[in-house]
Amino acid sequence: MLPRPLFNDGFSTVVFDRNGMLLGAKVAPDQQWRFQGDTILPYKFEKAILNYEDKYFYYHPGINIFSIVTSIRDNLSAGKIVRGGSTISMQLIRISRKGKPRVYVEKLIESIMAIGLECTHSKREILSLYSANAPFGGNVVGLNAASWRYFKRSPEDLSWAESATLAVLPNAPALIHPGRNRDALKLKRNSLLKDLYEEKIIDSIQYQLALLEPIPDEVVPMEQLAPHFLEFVNSKFSGKLTYSTIDIKKQQLLNSIMAQHAPTLKEFGVENGAALIVDTDTKEILAYAGNFSNQKMEIKDAFNDMIQAKRSTGSIMKPFLYAAMLDGGEILPNSLIRDIPSYFDNYFPQNYTNEFEGAVPASLALSKSLNVPAVYMLQEYGIGRFLILLKQLGFTSFKRNADFYGLTLILGGGEASLFELVGAYAGMAKVVVDYDKNYGKYPENPYQPLRYSINRKPEKENYYNNKVLHASSIWLTYNALRKVSRPDSETGWENFTSSSKIAWKTGTSHGFKDAWAIGSTADYVVGVWAGNATGLGRNGLSGTKSAAPIMFDIFNSLDLKSEFYPPYDEMNxxxxxxxxxxxxxxxxxxxxxxxxxxxxxxxxxCSYHKHIFTDKNTEFRLSQECADISEMYAHNWFVLPPVQEHYYSKKHPAYRPLPPLKRDCGKADEENAMDFIYPTNNSSIYLAVDERNRRREAVFEISHNSQNAIVYWHLDNKLIGITQANHQLDYKPEIGKHTLTVVDQAGNYKSVKFNVLH
Ligand SMILES: [Zn+2]
Incomplete structure (x- = not known):
């Protein structure tokens, strides 16, 4: 006879902070505020509701004959139903049979079903079902939702006055609405309090104090401190109460920092921004701003959660490659990396400076975020191997193979979310922190996804080898990101008192669409993204100018106590x-x-230092073929390959090219005299077309280490030009394969093969 279960309405998704403070909630699918709650009722509310509704609840079998008789008598003399005389069990049946008319027949059915209910449910079950499903005014259903909605605290924390206020609502829910009802509500509450006092449930002091408490003010909208986080949790645990890892104070702090920055960026045509604060030690999310919100925190952008959105990564992944190459023994922190004009599969990476250093220490290439060295590093490391590393660091976004991404992967050729990126950075930071704290031990699975719920165990599905990267490689990487000079010589960085503790990296995607900044400290990892969710680029948007200032404001509001300590046992x-x-x-x-x-x-x-002999003035190189050992002076000479030398010497005036070999001193080992800048050997090139669809000329270029060299250019054995000092030659080769040879007056020569594509 009883429907089973008695209630099957959906619940609101509710999110609390780490200390049980309400962060936000969504109405249940039927548009009611209905929170899942504890089955055990708090003492004060139980006393209040039973005194008000059903004093003999624990003694009757579901119906109370005395009370029914009294109510029938009263109703007959009034000529209408003035009192229900229903027990809580009957009321529960009534609530479960939604919208039935209040007539005697219905009352009879309720009575019979109430007896049935008592046979199948304990008194406590009935009382908690009643509290969970009774109406509390408007679209608020159940004690838990009412308690949070009207008093902003959980039912256990309600005072006697508050418990009494809620106890009178289920039978007069309209009283919660403002206006003249307020006095009626207060009268009913006070009369219940008096009852509780007379029953000796509260003493006279409790009674007097309770009477002084106001009844709730006008009902304000439900708390919405982290609307995008609520949506994110809702997508995982819809209709549940989630105790999250969020810290409400940090969330409010983050909200206000985001609100300060939003207008500046919007003025500039950048509509969206997101930021995350993560605890380094636990990888728990402490604050989550998925997008800029207006003051009311309206969630019109609910699905534009830019923390979960997949976006082009720009340069933000370069530190992973640097750390991995340190780990693999491919580089030392300051190993020179090529930084010269280069073509990779007809792709021509540029540095943001539009300059080339020739050769640059890897750590400087990282801190200045130079693109060309990064591409060379990825080429050496291997794209496939790098994709494996990214998976091990917890990324799930890079699903395609190496050919799909190509070398641009390191410059933003792939997409990932801020959630994943901050997860990887926080994982690396955690390795260094744990290594120090736990005497050289590695955390169990540092690269699992960021944690956001404290009522759930860490997710196990992404279990990877914890030594993906050694603590020492990570420490050296964070060291490079911590202390070296910054790009664009932005003013103001030095004002950030704690900036020396922060290892940070920025990124800007192609077309100025995404600005990233992620900073790591031993306490917190902070990630920021700014851009347009629509994908619209804004000239001048950059990680350094648009995202880093937000990141530094966030760090400035946090208390940074600890530092990264070097993992001494791994250092040598x-x-x-x-x-x-x-x-x-x-x-x-x-x-x-x-x-x-x-x-x-x-x-x-090091292969850059060569042992050579020169004359006394180091004007010429000598060999034993042409000079006596007594007039030969030994040197260890730093020599870069020609193209690198060409660019390096412009930036390093002290650089001295290898002196020329003295005449008759043997054949020059002239791999070093000159080299091609464009085209490179075995490359395929396209010729640009002009507005009339005619192919333009290619600009061939070589570097030569001698200032006054004269160079003869031959294409497929035909002389096509002569250059001096500036070795550039405009020429329009036919489509197809060619060999280009350059010869200087000393007889040095060099050839490249290339293919002109249609
Ligand atoms: Zn050396």
């Missing part, structure tokens, strides 16, 4: 060549001792 000293940053060879004239970490294999020694 190594003698390196000061100029090349590689392990010193016997020819390296200036060396220094640096602190290095664990590497899979030793890094190959």
């Amino acid at each position: 000293e190594i003698e390196v060549c000061k100029q090349s940053g590689y392990p010193a060879s016997r020819y390296c004239s200036e060396t220094e001792i640096i602190t290095n970490g664990v590497q899979e294999k030793p890094v190959k020694v």
Whole structure:
């Protein structure tokens, strides 16, 4: 006879902060505020509701004959129904049979069903079902929702006056609405309090104090402190109460920082921004702003949660590659990396400076976020291998193969979410922090996704080898991101008092669509994204200018106590060549001792220093073929390959090219005299077309280490030009394969093969 279950209405999704403060909630599917709650009723509310509704609840079998008789008598003399005489069990049946008319027949059915209910349910079950499903005014259903909605606290924390207020509502829910009802509500509450006092449930002091308490003010909208986080949790645990890892104070702080920055960015045509604060030690999310919100925190952008959105990563993944190459023994922190004009599959990466350094220490390339060295590094490391690393760091977004992404992967050729990126950075930071705290132990699975719920165990599905990267490689990487000079010489960074503790990296995607900044400290990891959710680019949008200021404001509001300490057990000293940053060879004239970490294999020694002989004035190189040993002076000379030398010497005036070989001193080992800048060997090139659809000329270019060299250019054995000093030549080759050869007056020559595509 009884429907089972008695109620099957959906619940609101409710999110609390880590200390049980309400962060926000969504109405249930039937548009009611109905929170799941504890089955055990708080003492004060139970006393209040039973005194008000059903004093003999624990003694009657579901119906109370005395009360029915009294109510029939009263109703007959009044000529209408003035009192229900219903027990809580009957009222529960009535609530479950929604919208039935209040007539005697219905009352009879309710009575019979109430007896049935008592046979199948304990008194406590009936009382908690009643509290969970009774109406409390408007679209508020159940004690739990009412308690949060009207008093902003959980039912256990309600005072006697508040419990009494709620106890009178189920039978007069309209009283909660403002206006003249307020006095009626107060009268009913006070009369219940008096009852409780007379029953000796509260003493006279409690009674007097309770009478002084106001009844709730006008009902304000439900708390919405983290609307996008609520949607995110709703997508996982809809209709549940979730005790999240969010810290309400930090959430409010983040909300106000985002609100300060939003107008500036909007003026600039940037409509959206997102930020995350994560605890380094636990990888728990402490604050989550999925997008800019208006003051009312309206969730019109509910589905534009830019923390979960997949966006082009720009340069934000470069530190992973740097750390991995340190780990693999491919580089030392300051190893020279090529930074020269280069074509990769007809793709021409540029640095943001539009300049080339020739050769640049890896750590400087990282902190200045140079693109060309990063592409060379990825080429050496391998795209496929890098994709495996990203998976191990917890990324699930990079689903395609190496060919799909190509070398642009390191410059933003793939998409990932702020959630994943901050997760990877926080995982790395956690390794360094735990290594220090736990005497050289690695955390169990540092690269699992960020945690957001404290009533759930860490997710196990992304269990990866915890030594993806050694603590030492991560520490060296964060060290490079911590102390080196910053791009664009932005003013104001030095005002951030704690900036020396922050290892931070920015990124800007192609077309100025995404600005990223992620900073790591031993206490917190903060990630910021800014841009347009629509994908519209804004000239001038950059990680440094648009995202980093928000990140620094967030860090400034946080208390940074700890630092990253080097993982001493993994650190060792190594003698390196000061100029090349590689392990010193016997020819390296200036060396220094640096602190290095664990590497899979030793890094190959410096190959930049050559042992040569010159005359007394170091004007010419000599050999034993042309000079007596007594007039030969030995040197260890730092020599870069020609194209690198070409760019490097412009930035380093002290750089001295190798002196020319003296006449008759043998054949020049002239791989170093000159080299091609464009085209490179075995490359395929397209010729640009002009407005009349005619192919333009290509600009061939070489570098030569001698200032006054004269160079003869041959295409497929036909002389096509002569250059001096500036070795650029405009020429329009036919479509197809060619060989280009350059010869200088000293007889040095060099060839490249290339293919002109249609
Ligand atoms: Zn060297």
